Amino acid sequence: MTTTNPSVEALLESVGLSPTFLDDLLHDSDWSFVIKTHALFEAVLGSLIVRRLGAEAAADAIANLDFNNTRSxxxxxARALGLIDKEHVAFLRGLSELRNQLVHKVHNVTFTFANHIAGLTASDLKKFKTEFGYAICSLENGEKEYSATLSRSPKTIVLLAAYRCLLNLQFQITDRAKEILIELLRTRTESH
Structure with missing residues (x-):
């Protein structure tokens, strides 16, 4: 898969990352993918909050804010400033919770999405879908695509949610444009 969206590339570069950062994550272990994706959103949210507030002097303080504290x-x-909507909040909170589960115990370095999904209860699967499935489920035939991708490549579901969130953060685009971009990215991911 190749990141061809200049806006995503610009956003990655604005926080000091290679424009191929997301593509490179596909080659990482699932554990590394989660940790690095979370780190990406930590940096991006901090940077965009500083920009939105026009408060460069507060950059260090904002960078050190807790990521997932529901009040502060x-x-x-990001939600209060209108940078993200409720679907992105669910994604970011889910990513943060997953990252926290993985990072605090060294034996979790062997984490795989396949094993993770296999161990989820029905209610946990529903939560996973709410947190990570919105990018695929919003597409035509999304429910079918979600189910197929969940069994074939659950990492792709999280990657597509990350792309959609990044696109939203970089610039406000219509829901239809988001669907077209996600479909394009999904197709390219599957051919990878």
Whole structure:
């Protein structure tokens, strides 16, 4: 898969990352993918909050905010500032919770999405879908695509949610444009 969206590339570069950062994540272990994706959103949210507030002097303080605190974290600030909507909040909170489960015990470095999905209860699967499935489920035949992708490549579901959130953060685009971009990215991911 190749990142061809200049806006995503510009956003990645604005926080000091290679424009191929997301593509490179596909080659990482699932554990590394989660940790790095979370780190990406930590940096991006902090940077965009500083920009939105026009408060460069507060950059260090904002960078050190908790990510997922529901009242005073970066996700809460981003939502309050209109940078993200409720679907992106669910994605970011889900990503943060998953990252926290993985990072605090060294034996979790062997984490795989396949094993993770296999161990989820029905209610946990529903939560996973709410947190990560919105990018695929919003497409035509999305429910079918979600189910197929969940069994074939659950990492792709999280990657597509990350892309959609990044696109939203970079610039406000219509829901239809988001669907077209996600479909394009899904197709390219599957051919990878």
């Amino acid at each position: 974290g970066k996700v809460a600030f």
